[in-house]
Amino acid sequence: MSSAENHVGGWVLFFESFKRFLSSKLNRFSFVLILLLFALALAAPWISPFPFDQVNPANGLKGPSWEHLMGTDNAGRDIFSRVLYGARTSLSIAMIAVIFGLITGVFIGAVSGYVGGMVDEVIMRIVEIFMSIPGIVMALALVSVLGPSLPFIILALSIRRITQFARVTRGAVLSVKTQDYVTACHAIGMSNMRIVFGHVLPNCIGPIIVLATVLIGNVILTESTLSFLGMGIQEPTPSWGTMIAQGNEFLTFAPWLSIFPGLFLFLTMIAFNLLGDGMRDHLDPRGGSVV
Amino acid sequence: MLTTVLLRRLFLSIPTILGVATLAFVLGHLSPGDPAIAAMGLDLEGHSSVEPGELERVRTELGLDKPIIVQYFQWLGKALQGDLGRSFVSTSEVSDLVFDALPTTMLLLLMTMSSAAVIGIALGIISAVYRGRAGDYIARMIAIIGVSTPTFWFAIILILLFAFLIPILPVTGSIDEHGFSAMILPTAAIALHPAALIARMMRSSMLEVLSQDMVRTATAKGLSRWRVFMVHALRNAINPVITVIGFQFANLMGGAVAVEFIFSLPGLGSLLIEGIYEKDILVMQGAVLVIGVAFALSNLVVDLLYMVIDPRIRI
Secondary structure (H helix, E strand, C coil), X not given: CHHHHHHHHHHHHHHHHHHXXXXXXXXXXXXXXXXXXXXXXXXXXXXXXXXXXXXXXXXXCCCCCCCCCCCECCCCCEHHHHHXXXXXXXXXXXXXXXXXXXXXXXXXXXXXXXXXXXXXXXXXXXXXXXXXXXXXXXXXXXXXHHCCXXXXXXXXXXXXXXXXXXXXXXXXXXXXXXXXHHHHHHHCCCCHHHHHHHHHHXXXXXXXXXXXXXXXXXXXXXXXXXXXXXXXXXXXXXXXXHHHHHHHCCCCCCCXXXXXXXHHHHHXXXXXXXXXXXXXXXXXXXXXXXX | CHHHHHHHHHHHHHHHHHHHHHHHHHHHHCCCCCHHHHHCCCCHHHHHHCCHHHHHHHHHHHCCCCCHHHHHHHHHHHHHCCCCCECCCCCCEHHHHHHHHHHHHHHHHHHHHHHHHHHHHHHHHHHHHCCCCHHHHHHHXXXXXXXXXXXXXXXXXXXXXXXXXXXXXXXXXXXXXXXXXXXXXXXXXXXXXXXXXXXXXXXXXXXXXXXXXXXXXXXXXXXXXXXXXXXXXXXXXXXXXXXXXXXXXXXXXXXXXXXXXXCCCCCHHHHHXXXXXXXXXXXXXXXXXXXXXXXXXXHHHHHHHHHHXXXXXXX
């Protein structure tokens, strides 16, 4: 009976906390912006005025008009529709990469922080090595040797996230594991597995959620940079990075090709950065910058 | 005492650098298919057009007939001596290509770092001093826009603005072609993000210091506001900001890759991307190695500098 009660209590606490989070104007703004982005991405097939791959060379490089809100590209494809589908691509890839990074990184970080000693030393050394290579360089190198297929792109995007999650989780675990209630768990003979997953990690959730929010924005940025350089999402799948790169060729006489997808990327980054800031103030007020 | 600490830190960076080298080696060997074919710059479709004897010769030349662990130590030994192999596309030594590219990137990063530091610190101070007033909101707005603007897109917007609409700066090309002005737009493109990060860091660090007793004491004894902010508060607030500036290298290098490519600056980033486009594995490997080692070294320098600046962390 008590466990069911705890469960309900947990949800109530969550909603209370969420309500407090939304009491800030800036937090409301970023939250609504992100909901809007997700809505646009989900609804892309129904709200796009044209299929994203509908080619019409006769109508190429047309400026913004009522028919084509953001103009058309060199093949006459509707930029607005492609931007909407691009949101779908970026958000879904970023979510998968961050969730993969989170699961793996939190596990590694928890082991490192909880076990400590030599294991911790070795894991943190390896993390430091991976952190020595800038994310985009690592991603570029990996995709170039493995090939730009979706699973490899996601892998390339998550490797750095794994190390970031591992670091933050380790730090949180180190501070939590010295608390009295953890000692109490040991005293009543609980298994290490149960202590880590049942008692230590749930109390480290704040910094992890903050990091996850910021990293979704980061992964979207890395993915678009990768696509911009031709090593990410490949045609005909629409991606903001690829669209900006294509627009770069027609910059002088058709700047809208690069401007509009870039604006969406920029808005997405603003939304996730603001949300991350708000989350940090809300959940992890003592923590510093996580990235 | 300080010397032992410095030596210990120096010693600790060796495994990291070795690790980076190992990572670069592994990256070069992850490629599916025959590394000899890849090293010859051929696609898999071109396989049949290579004479079998030729392939064998390249394999032996690259040491690919030996076990992987032997290959690794041979490669590492050569890399330590500055021999990174030969590019199969341009046939020049990879180490020569890297050393030709290094000055451009270093100049770019140095210019970026210094302009980002100056702008970021200034914005952060304005923000903290005018906390809650118009100056603070404007500075914070610039900062959030700065951290959210994609570097490569900003580079394109800068080109659009300054090279076509107000044509006063060169769009692409190296210093040799256009002189110093070739570096202005690339620097601005990369500097925006770190400047914004530094501004945010500076603001929070300054606000923390401004709430301390010693600031109240300084004000109480009748010092001017200017003196309190610029001398007493700033000196105490700047340390964490210096660390942030120092650790920006990886971010900057990441931004530099795309920006060098957009502006056709012949630096490490362009070399890396060319290596990737041409499937020139050894060039790619060399660029990754140098970037990683440079990062590890810059972290080392920041740590050492920090120990000298702030005696509290010499433990």
